[in-house]
Each structure stands twice: as C-alpha cells, then as structure tokens.
C-alpha cells in the first residue's frame with residue numbers, strides 16, 4: 365500500500381492531547397495498515413510551559429497561531445477547549461483552508477452555524493465533541509443518513525453518570541465523587557459545566573443540529589444539572605423501580621421538536637438504566653433503522669483520542685485520495701417533507717410524570733394537605749412512599765410519582781406545595797423519562 369504522510373499540529377497539551385500522542389505512539393503502524401495514512405506530529409502549541417511529555421520530535425511553541433501559519437502542518441487538532449482562543453484558531457484555520465479536528469463542544473454549540481457554513485462543512489470534523497469514544501457523529505451523519513429521526517435519548521456526560529453510580533453503590537458524598545472524577549480526567553476544567561448540565565447541553569445542541577433541525581441553537585435546549593439529587597433520592601427511586609440518570613432528550617412530536625437535558629427516572633430494566641460509570645450511550649429511534657443504541661466510554665484521554673484520530677484518519681484518507689474533503693450533510697437536510705424548518709417546543713409545554721420528595725414536619729394531616737394542593741392543579745398521584753418516622757425524627761419525606769403534567773402546571777403546583785407550612789425544606793422534583 366502506498367503511504368501518505370499527514371503532518372499534524374496539536375493545539376493544547378491536556379488530557380486529550382496527551383491521549384492522542386500516546387495512541388499515535390502505540391498504534392501508528394496499525395493505523396497505517398488500515399488507512400494508508402502515516403501520521404506524524406510536527407508541531408505542538410500550548411500557552412502553558414512545556415510539560416514533561418514525549419512530543420515525538422514535534423516542535424513546541426506557546427504561540428497557537430503558529431499552527432495555522434506553519435506550511436508543514438496539514439491538519440490542526442484543536443484540543444484546547446473553551447470558546448475564545450479555540451474559536452480564533454478554528455476561524456483562522458478555516459480561512460487558511462486548513463482542515464481542523466476538534467473535541468470542542470462548547471465552541472460548536474455557540475458558533476456551529478458560522479463554523480459549519482461554507483468551507484467548514486468540508487474542513488471541520490468533531491467526532492470527539494460528543495460522547496467521547498462513541499462514533500455517534502459518523503453514526504448519525506453516515507450510518508443513519510437514510511432515516512428520519514423520531515427521538516434520541518442520551519447519557520452524554522460521563523462525570524454525572526460516574527457520580528450517580530458512586531453515590532448509589534457506596535453512598536459516597538457528591539463532592540468526594542466529583543473530586544475523584546476530576547482526578548480521573550473525566551470532568552471539565554470547570555466542573556460546574558458537568559454538574560450543571562452545560563456540557564451535556566453543548567453536546568445535545570450538536571446532536572439536535574445534526575439529526576433534527578440543521579441549526580446549532582444552545583438557547584433552544586432546556587438545561588438542568590444534578591446538584592439537587594441526594595443519595596436518598598437514588599434510594600427512593602430504586603424503591604419505585606427506577607434509576608436516576610442525567611439524560612439528553614430530543615423528541616420529534618406533533619407540536620415540534622423537544623430538546624432538554626435534566627435528571628430523569630429511567631425504569632430499571634431499560635437499556636440506559638444499565639449504562640454505568642463513565643460510559644455514555646445514545647439511543648436513537650428512526651423510521652427505517654428502528655431502535656439503535658450506541659455505547660462506549662464518554663470521557664477520558666484515551667477514549668476521546670480514539671474519536672479525534674478517527675476524524676484525522678478520515679480526513680487523511682480523503683486528502684491522500686485527492687478527492688477533496690467532505691463530511692457533513694447540507695444544513696437544510698432536516699426540513700420536513702414540505703420544506704419547513706422544524707419548530708422547537710417551549711419547555712413549559714413539555715409534559716412529564718414527576719418524582720417529588722417532599723420533606724414535611726411529622727404531624728397528623730400532612731399527607732392530606734399535600735394531596736389537596738396537587739388536586740388544585742388537577743395532578744393525580746400514581747405512587748407514594750412514606751416510611752415510618754423514628755422517634756427522634758422531626759422531618760419525614762413524602763415521596764410521590766405524579767401522572768403526566770405539563771411543565772408550566774407542575775412548576776405552579778411546586779410553588780404552591782413549597783409554600784405550605786408543613787413543608788420543612790426544599791422539595792426535590794425529578795422528571796420521569798418518556799417511554800424510551
């Protein structure tokens with residue numbers, strides 16, 4: 365096989381960049397055999413001082429823009445993160461007609477429409493931006509290209525999934541598990557992005573654009589994180605037959621497209637309930653393929669590097685074939701049969717069943733007051749748990765599952781419940797996942 369050498373310039377030297385260097389070192393011969401592309405890292409740029417990392421003979425620079433100007437760099441790997449320097453670098457590379465591979469979901473969620481217009485469609489690839497090692501971008505834009513997508517349910521933040529798993533298995537406190545996720549290289553530089561749902565929303569924005577609307581619009585995604593969930597909620601949910609997962613959900617409904625990230629109760633026997641630790645999974649329902657499940661490690665240096673290098677090899681193969689490069693469908697490919705752009709449904713109109721944990725003072729008549737308040741909003745109760753209070757316990761949790769209620773109505777009912785004098789602390793409300 366004739367080999368084509370592709371020279372790489374890497375921006376950033378964090379967990380993912382180091383994972384890329386290590387995977388090239390370990391598997392470069394295998395990659396050559398499979399693709400006919402020989403990868404050589406010629407330049408690494410990071411604004412931080414050069415760490416003790418084997419750069420495989422590449423030149424080191426603290427000037428990120430050198431990657432664009434260096435004529436020896438064929439493909440730029442943007443592995444810095446954030447949306448300031450990274451955005452400038454991607455814009456510069458595209459202007460210079462240099463292909464870019466990025467793992468940066470934040471920059472795509474905020475600037476995807478600009479970056480993926482014009483030559484970005486050919487030059488910019490981002491498999492690693494969503495769900496780590498899982499080839500979900502190639503799966504959706506290639507494998508499922510012939511399908512109209514009905515729904516997508518995803519565990520798309522490894523840190524949240526890892527935190528819930530550890531809280532469930534060991535009753536470990538939230539902060540302690542988060543620190544471990546940071547140590548393992550799963551969490552974002554700013555971990556509030558993980559636990560407040562922002563990272564998942566960035567990824568869902570990309571999946572929404574790719575499979576449903578053709579437009580990158582972070583503001584159309586409802587976002588809620590995981591800070592309010594306690595070990596007690598995980599245990600009550602299990603008693604009711606559910607696991608708590610942080611989900612990204614997109615549904616194509618009669619009213620339009622719903623897009624949201626929040627915690628959700630998932631039935632114990634659902635496939636997604638059994639996706640554990642840092643694993644991610646994306647379940648897609650489409651008209652031709654039916655139900656498909658993509659699963660794999662969603663974070664970590666080596667796993668993300670695998671996705672980065674799949675893009676690099678795909679670009680390298682196209683460059684070596686001299687066919688030019690292309691990957692994305694046209695941006696209006698998601699219009700419906702009549703050519704209309706899909707409508708986004710407001711979160712107020714989305715209906716869900718709800719889990720409520722209501723901490724109440726321990727006195728007669730409390731349960732009746734709670735059910736009375738809910739009935740004022742025509743909300744009915746599908747299941748309830750109240751454990752016997754111990755003699756020294758002043759606050760007792762009432763746990764309820766409601767019927768399907770529109771978000772706006774549920775929020776009004778929650779305000780009313782929270783104002784009752786028998787409610788002793790903040791109510792925890794979690795939505796039940798739609799039928800997966």
Ligand code: HSE
Nearest residue numbers: 521522523551552663
């Ligand atoms: N912080 C992210 C996660 C890393 O935990 O999923 C991968 O995007």
